[in-house]
Amino acid sequence: MNWLSFMAKCLIMMGGFLLLFGIVLFLLSTVGWRWKPLPGDIFVQRDNFTFFFPIATCILLSFILTIIFTLLSILLRK
Secondary structure, X not given: OOHHXXXXXXXXXXXXXXXXXXXXXXXXXXXXXXXXXXXXXEEEEOOOOEEEEOHHHHXXXXXXXXXXXXXXXXXXXX
């Protein structure tokens, strides 16, 4: 397999993933689902200052994306 067909497969897979992710987000927004911060997310609110850093969410998202991309790399090798 040459690099051009590999890149084409990767772009098609990413496009499909983005399409699926967009559909899921759209459906969740229509049913009124709201995202709630995880324990471990940092949220500071003062008079005229708000700071939010979702560290626990970043770790969870990193873990999920690592699993997804590992599975994709295994599937694309065959």
